[in-house]
Amino acid sequence: MTLYSTMENVAVFDSPGKGRGLKASKEFWAGDVIFTEPSVSAVVFDGHSERICHSCFRRQDKLQRCGQCKFAHYCDRTCQRAGWAEHKQECSAIKAYGKAPNENIRLVARIMWRIDKEGSVMSDMQLVTLDELEDHLNDMTEDELKEFKVDIHNFLDYWPRNSKQHTVEYIFHIFGVINCNGFSVSDQRGLQAVGVGLFPNLCLVNHDCWPNCTVILNHGNQSAVNTIFHSQRRIELRSLGKIEAGEELTVSYVDYLNLSEERQRLLKTQYFFDCTCEHCKGRIKDDLKMAGREVDGVKPSEDQVKEATDFCFEMLEKMENARISGNYHELVKICQNTVDKTEPILADTHIYLLRMYSTLSEVQAYLQHFEDAAEYARKMVDGYMKLYHPNNAALGMAAMRAGVTHWQAGLIEVGHGMICKAYAILMVTHGATHPITKDLEAMRIQTEMELRMFKQNEYVYHSMREAALKNKPMTMMHEPKSVEEGIKNLFHRRK
Ligand SMILES: [Zn+2]
Ligand SMILES: [Zn+2]
Numbered sequence: 001m002t003l004y005s006t007m008e009n010v011a012v013f014d015s016p017g018k019g020r021g022l023k024a025s026k027e028f029w030a031g032d033v034i035f036t037e038p039s040v041s042a043v044v045f046d047g048h049s050e051r052i053c054h055s056c057f058r059r060q061d062k063l064q065r066c067g068q069c070k071f072a073h074y075c076d077r078t079c080q081r082a083g084w085a086e087h088k089q090e091c092s093a094i095k096a097y098g099k100a101p102n103e104n105i106r107l108v109a110r111i112m113w114r115i116d117k118e119g120s121v122m123s124d125m126q127l128v129t130l131d132e133l134e135d136h137l138n139d140m141t142e143d144e145l146k147e148f149k150v151d152i153h154n155f156l157d158y159w160p161r162n163s164k165q166h167t168v169e170y171i172f173h174i175f176g177v178i179n180c181n182g183f184s185v186s187d188q189r190g191l192q193a194v195g196v197g198l199f200p201n202l203c204l205v206n207h208d209c210w211p212n213c214t215v216i217l218n219h220g221n222q223s224a225v226n227t228i229f230h231s232q233r234r235i236e237l238r239s240l241g242k243i244e245a246g247e248e249l250t251v252s253y254v255d256y257l258n259l260s261e262e263r264q265r266l267l268k269t270q271y272f273f274d275c276t277c278e279h280c281k282g283r284i285k286d287d288l289k290m291a292g293r294e295v296d297g298v299k300p301s302e303d304q305v306k307e308a309t310d311f312c313f314e315m316l317e318k319m320e321n322a323r324i325s326g327n328y329h330e331l332v333k334i335c336q337n338t339v340d341k342t343e344p345i346l347a348d349t350h351i352y353l354l355r356m357y358s359t360l361s362e363v364q365a366y367l368q369h370f371e372d373a374a375e376y377a378r379k380m381v382d383g384y385m386k387l388y389h390p391n392n393a394a395l396g397m398a399a400m401r402a403g404v405t406h407w408q409a410g411l412i413e414v415g416h417g418m419i420c421k422a423y424a425i426l427m428v429t430h431g432a433t434h435p436i437t438k439d440l441e442a443m444r445i446q447t448e449m450e451l452r453m454f455k456q457n458e459y460v461y462h463s464m465r466e467a468a469l470k471n472k473p474m475t476m477m478h479e480p481k482s483v484e485e486g487i488k489n490l491f492h493r494r495k
């Protein structure tokens with residue numbers, strides 16, 4: 001099997017100032033898969049347990065419930081069978097405990113059952129044992145440790161008497177490991193984080209705010225029943241550009257659309273290290289992210305920019321409340337008002353303004369105001385292009401949203417262009433077999449055909465488009481929730 005050979009692509013080494021890291025053993029190019037890795041284990045979040053299959057992490061409206069514990073849900077018998085090895089002990093533990101414990105406890109228990117069965121090295125592809133992974137228990141605050149103790153107390157109640165007993169130190173260690181290394185697992189389309197899993201080799205890849213790799217979850221071919229690809233949660237480490245042999249491999253743990261100071265704060269509090277990457281040291285692009293808009297060579301004053309920035313910040317909080325309460329019309333109103341007020345002063349790369357654009361395009365599309373949605377999505381992409389790495393996955397997803405909303409608004413030329421752009425990025429970041437890339441491929445072909453028709457005969461195009469919209473709305477829109485959270489944060493954080 002090829003998995004073993006992919007681990008020959010990398011080597012563990014001592015990265016100066018960072019501790020252990022991974023480096024490339026050979027040269028790579030944009031879109032190369034450097035390695036793939038199945039999860040040691042993963043669980044569906046508490047809040048998604050009835051909507052997401054516990055085996056393949058697919059979102060489905062109708063799932064079948066495990067008749068025994070009444071907690072686990074599956075697409076069908078095939079998924080249930082595929083997930084049974086992971087669920088068997090959990091199933092009886094949940095029954096005995098009377099309810100399902102929280103996601104952290106469930107994940108730790110699943111990992112422990114697996115360690116008990118197979119030892120802490122589960123395959124010869126694994127470059128590091130679970131015992132060796134960082135737990136950062138010594139870096140934690142008293143409050144954090146207090147929360148841990150509550151979880152561990154509940155874990156001990158949940159853990160069956162007839163399973164192997166472990167020391168409290170060891171249980172603490174595994175809780176610490178998933179706290180700083182638990183990877184956000186998305187649904188099959190990669191649009192929302194729906195669970196958390198552990199991928200030990202991935203934990204060896206250090207952070208850089210401007211990384212040379214990206215990591216993507218690929219749920220594989222779910223229709224290939226009874227093959228090794230079925231319901232295997234695998235991550236792929238993919239190269240974003242040319243990487244020389246011997247170069248350190250890095251991914252970004254946080255979203256680049258934060259100021260360097262904020263990124264450093266997040267990294268320090270969540271991952272316990274001081275980022276000294278080139279972008280942090282040089283505060284690269286910080287100026288663009290907080291810039292004022294220059295019109296005919298005239299810039300707004302610093303005070304004006306500060307005032308507009310503060311106003312946006314205040315409104316972002318109000319927007320979050322409106323979003324949580326599902327009041328989307330109110331959300332649009334606040335957003336629209338903020339954009340009207342601050343757009344003349346803030347640059348198109350100002351990160352708060354970009355958040356306004358992002359929210360507006362998302363919510364307007366949901367409310368089926370496609371022209372507005374398209375306009376803001378295009379502004380969002382324009383700003384993102386000046387800030388993000390050209391192969392950044394979030395940029396690709398934004399271009400996809402812009403493409404879809406333009407198509408929905410009947411703006412076929414820009415729509416097709418955006419979809420092609422998104423497709424080119426996702427071929428690098430997600431690869432050709434990822435469901436979302438396949439969707440984009442279909443959209444690319446569809447919009448290309450429509451564009452040709454549009455150029456030949458606009459009238460025919462419009463009547464055909466209307467029919468197409470009625471029959472099969474091309475859509476990628478969920479309820480507007482903090483969709484981006486799941487995409488932009490690599491590791492899952494405890495709440
Ligand atoms: Zn399933
Ligand atoms: Zn069960």
Ligand SMILES: [Zn+2]
Nearest residue numbers: 209275277280
């Ligand atoms: Zn940095």
